[in-house]
Amino acid sequence: MANAKDNVGPRAIPSAGPDFEHLLAQEVVIEGAETAPTGAQAIAPDHSPRAPVPTHDAAALPAPALVASDDVQREVEQILYRQAELLDGKHWQAFIDLFAADGVYWMPVTREQTEWEGSPSIFAEDKPMMEIRKGRVSHPNAWSQAPMWETNHLVSHVAIESTANGAIEVRSRFHMMELRRDAIRHFGGSYRHTLVRDAAGALKIKLQRVDLFNGQAPFDYVLQIWV
Amino acid sequence: MDLSALVEPDRVHRTVYTDQQIFDIEMEKIWERIWIYCGHVSQVPNPGDYYAVTIGRQPMLMVRQNDGSVQVLYNRCPHRGVEVVGNLKGNTGSALVCSYHAWSFHLDGSVRAIPLAKGYEGTRMTRDNPDCGMKRAARVDSYRGFVFASLAADGPTLLEFLGEAKVAFDDMCDRSPVGEVEVVPICHRVMQHSNWKFFMENQLDALHPSVTHQSTGIAAGRVEKRIKAEQGSAPLYYHYLSAFASSFEQWDSVQTINFPRGHGILKAYMGLRPRDPDTVAHEELLKRAYGEAKTEEYLSRSIHHVLVYPYLSVQSPLQQLRCLRPVAPDKTLSEIWHFRLKGVPEAIYRRSLWYYNLVNSPATMINADDLENWTKGQWGLQSKGGDWVSFHRYYGDDREENGVTYSNHGTSEAVMRNQFKAWSKYMAA
Numbered sequence: 001m002a003n004a005k006d007n008v009g010p011r012a013i014p015s016a017g018p019d020f021e022h023l024l025a026q027e028v029v030i031e032g033a034e035t036a037p038t039g040a041q042a043i044a045p046d047h048s049p050r051a052p053v054p055t056h057d058a059a060a061l062p063a064p065a066l067v068a069s070d071d072v073q074r075e076v077e078q079i080l081y082r083q084a085e086l087l088d089g090k091h092w093q094a095f096i097d098l099f100a101a102d103g104v105y106w107m108p109v110t111r112e113q114t115e116w117e118g119s120p121s122i123f124a125e126d127k128p129m130m131e132i133r134k135g136r137v138s139h140p141n142a143w144s145q146a147p148m149w150e151t152n153h154l155v156s157h158v159a160i161e162s163t164a165n166g167a168i169e170v171r172s173r174f175h176m177m178e179l180r181r182d183a184i185r186h187f188g189g190s191y192r193h194t195l196v197r198d199a200a201g202a203l204k205i206k207l208q209r210v211d212l213f214n215g216q217a218p219f220d221y222v223l224q225i226w227v
Numbered sequence: 228m229d230l231s232a233l234v235e236p237d238r239v240h241r242t243v244y245t246d247q248q249i250f251d252i253e254m255e256k257i258w259e260r261i262w263i264y265c266g267h268v269s270q271v272p273n274p275g276d277y278y279a280v281t282i283g284r285q286p287m288l289m290v291r292q293n294d295g296s297v298q299v300l301y302n303r304c305p306h307r308g309v310e311v312v313g314n315l316k317g318n319t320g321s322a323l324v325c326s327y328h329a330w331s332f333h334l335d336g337s338v339r340a341i342p343l344a345k346g347y348e349g350t351r352m353t354r355d356n357p358d359c360g361m362k363r364a365a366r367v368d369s370y371r372g373f374v375f376a377s378l379a380a381d382g383p384t385l386l387e388f389l390g391e392a393k394v395a396f397d398d399m400c401d402r403s404p405v406g407e408v409e410v411v412p413i414c415h416r417v418m419q420h421s422n423w424k425f426f427m428e429n430q431l432d433a434l435h436p437s438v439t440h441q442s443t444g445i446a447a448g449r450v451e452k453r454i455k456a457e458q459g460s461a462p463l464y465y466h467y468l469s470a471f472a473s474s475f476e477q478w479d480s481v482q483t484i485n486f487p488r489g490h491g492i493l494k495a496y497m498g499l500r501p502r503d504p505d506t507v508a509h510e511e512l513l514k515r516a517y518g519e520a521k522t523e524e525y526l527s528r529s530i531h532h533v534l535v536y537p538y539l540s541v542q543s544p545l546q547q548l549r550c551l552r553p554v555a556p557d558k559t560l561s562e563i564w565h566f567r568l569k570g571v572p573e574a575i576y577r578r579s580l581w582y583y584n585l586v587n588s589p590a591t592m593i594n595a596d597d598l599e600n601w602t603k604g605q606w607g608l609q610s611k612g613g614d615w616v617s618f619h620r621y622y623g624d625d626r627e628e629n630g631v632t633y634s635n636h637g638t639s640e641a642v643m644r645n646q647f648k649a650w651s652k653y654m655a656a
Contacts, residue, residue: 040329043340044322047331049313107590109413118573120413120565120583122590128450129585132468135446136592142442144599218416218560219589 065159076170077158079203084153092134100204107210149180168195187227189213234651237622238615241608244422250556257653258283262375262388264550265289269409275318281552292334299364299376300336336361371396392490395533398543401525404516408566415563421601423553430540431493433478434638436471443592444472464581481637487630489536489649495529499544505574545579557605563587618643
C-alpha cells in the first residue's frame with residue numbers, strides 16, 4: 001500500500017494486543033538503509049563468501065576476430081571441421097596426422113594455466129603419446145572400450161585472432177555429446193589452435209588447447225580419447 | 228545385523244559391497260571415528276583460508292587460524308543448521324558468517340556476534356553457551372604437514388593409527404632436502420561407480436595390471452622401444468606405462484606387506500632411480516642435507532605405494548596421494564593430489580607430473596580400465612549367481628610376524644584377507 005506511511009510512522013512497530021485484528025489494520029514499511037551498515041557487512045566487514053572476482057580489464061577481453069580473407073577463414077574452418085569429423089569417425093591416425101611433427105594436444109584443468117608442461121593437465125600429449133593412446137583404444141583387450149561409444153562434435157564461433165609470423169591463432173567453441181551404454185554425457189568448451197604450414201603448404205596443428213567449461217568438475221567417468 | 232557371518236577368513240559375502248545399511252555402519256563406526264585426511268597445510272597458507280572436506284557423511288571445514296594452527300570445524304551454523312561455507316575453498320576474512328541470519332564465528336568456530344542478541348535473553352541459546360559456536364572436530368593433528376581429524380574424542384592417536392604406514396609421509400618428505408612438500412593446488416576428482424573397497428583392494432592387487440592394463444602397457448612398450456632404438460634412451464614416463472604389461476611371474480615377485488588396521492605397502496617395481504643428471508643433482512642436495520648414509524636409507528625404501536586403510540593411497544616416490552570420500556555403497560569420490568618436493572630441481576617435479584597426468588588424470592590411460600572393472604564389479608555383486616567373493620589365492624601361505632602379514636607371493640590375496648580382518652574389527656567395535 002503506497003500510502004501506508006500516511007497512516008502510521010515508518011518506524012512505529014505496532015504493539016501486540018489481546019487480538020490480532022488491530023495488527024492487521026496497521027502496516028509497517030521498513031526502508032533499506034542507505035548508509036548505515038546492515039546484514040553481514042555490519043557484522044564482519046572484511047568477510048566475503050565469494051572467491052576473488054576476476055578483474056575484467058581490457059587485456060582480458062577476447063581479441064576481436066580478424067576479418068581474414070575468405071580463403072584463410074574457410075581453410076581454417078575446414079581443418080577444425082575435419083578434426084571433429086575424424087574424431088566422431090574414430091579415424092585416430094588421420095587425427096594424429098593433422099598435427100605437426102612437434103604438435104601437442106593439451107587440455108589444462110584451469111584457464112589460468114599457460115604452459116602445456118609443468119602443471120597438472122587432463123591431457124598433455126605430444127605425438128608419441130598420442131600414438132600410445134591410439135594403440136591403447138585399438139587393442140583387442142582394451143576393456144573399457146567394450147561397449148564401444150559414440151561421439152558427436154559441433155564446432156562453431158571460429159574466430160581467427162592473428163596470422164603473424166607464419167602461425168595462425170584461432171579460437172572456436174565446441175560441444176561434444178558422448179553415448180556409452182545407455183548414458184549420454186555432454187562436454188563443452190573452447191578450442192584454441194595454433195596452426196602452421198608444412199613444407200607442402202598444408203595447415204598443421206602445432207598446439208591445440210582445449211578448455212572444458214567443466215574442467216574442474218568431478219568426472220563421472222574418464223575421457224577415453226581426445227575431445 | 229550379524230556382520231560376523233559375512234566375513235570368513237578366505238571369502239566375504241557380496242553384500243558388504245552393496246548394502247546401504249552396512250555402508251551406514253561403516254560411516255558411523257569407521258569414517259566418523261578414525262583419523263581422516265583433511266588436506267595439506269599448504270592448501271590453507273594464510274589465516275582465514277579454508278578448504279571444505281567431507282569426513283564420513285559430515286561436511287567439514289579445514290581453517291587456518293590466526294595463531295598459525297589449523298582447525299577443523301563442522302560446516303554447520305548452530306542457529307538453523309545451514310552450511311556456513313558454500314565454496315570448496317577460499318578465504319573467509321576474520322570471520323565465518325552465515326548467509327541466512329548473519330550469525331558470525333571466529334576462525335576457531337566460537338561465536339563472534341549474533342544479530343539482535345537481546346532476542347535470546349533468557350533462552351538457552353545465549354552466547355556464553357558453547358553450543359552457539361560452530362562445533363569443532365573432536366581431535367585434529369598433523370604429521371609432516373598432512374592434516375587429519377577424528378570426530379571421536381577417544382581412540383588411538385594419529386601416530387598410533389598410522390602405525391608403520393606413516394612411512395608414506397616420511398618417504399615423500401625425506402626426498403626434499405628441507406624435509407617438506409607443498410601441495411600443487413589442482414585436484415583431479417574422479418567419481419567411481421563402485422564401493423570404496425574395490426579401490427583399496429585394487430591398489431595392492433599385483434595380478435590385475437598385466438590383465439587390466441595390457442592394452443596401454445603394450446602400446447607404450449612399442450613406442451618406448453622405437454624411441455630407444457632411434458635415440459639411445461627414452462624418457463622415464465614411457466616406462467610408467469609400459470611396466471604395466473609385465474608378465475604374471477614378474478608381478479608375483481612384487482611383494483606386499485600388510486599391517487594391522489588394514490594398512491599395506493606394495494613394494495617398488497618401477498626403478499625410479501635412473502642415473503641422469505637431474506637425479507644425480509637431486510641426490511647431491513639430499514647428501515648435503517642428510518649425509519651419505521641417511522640419503523641412501525631414504526632413497527632405497529622399496530615402495531610403490533602405501534595404503535592407509537580404508538581410504539588413502541599414497542604414492543610417495545612420485546609425491547601423489549589419492550583420497551577416497553565414500554558417497555554411497557556404489558559411489559566413491561576419489562580426490563587425487565600432487566605435491567612438490569621443496570628445494571628440489573624443477574625436473575624432478577616434472578618427471579613425477581607425467582605419472583600424475585598419465586595415470587591419475589580423468590583422461591588416464593590406466594585407471595580407465597580399472598574403473599571399468601570396478602563398475603562391472605559393483606553390478607556383478609548385485610547378482611544372485613553367487614554370494615561369495617573369493618580371496619583364496621595363496622591362502623595358507625601367509626606368514627605373520629608381530630601382526631604384519633607377508634606372503635611369498637606378491638599376487639597373494641593376503642592383502643584383501645588382511646583388509647577384511649581390520650574391517651571386521653572396526654565393525655564389531
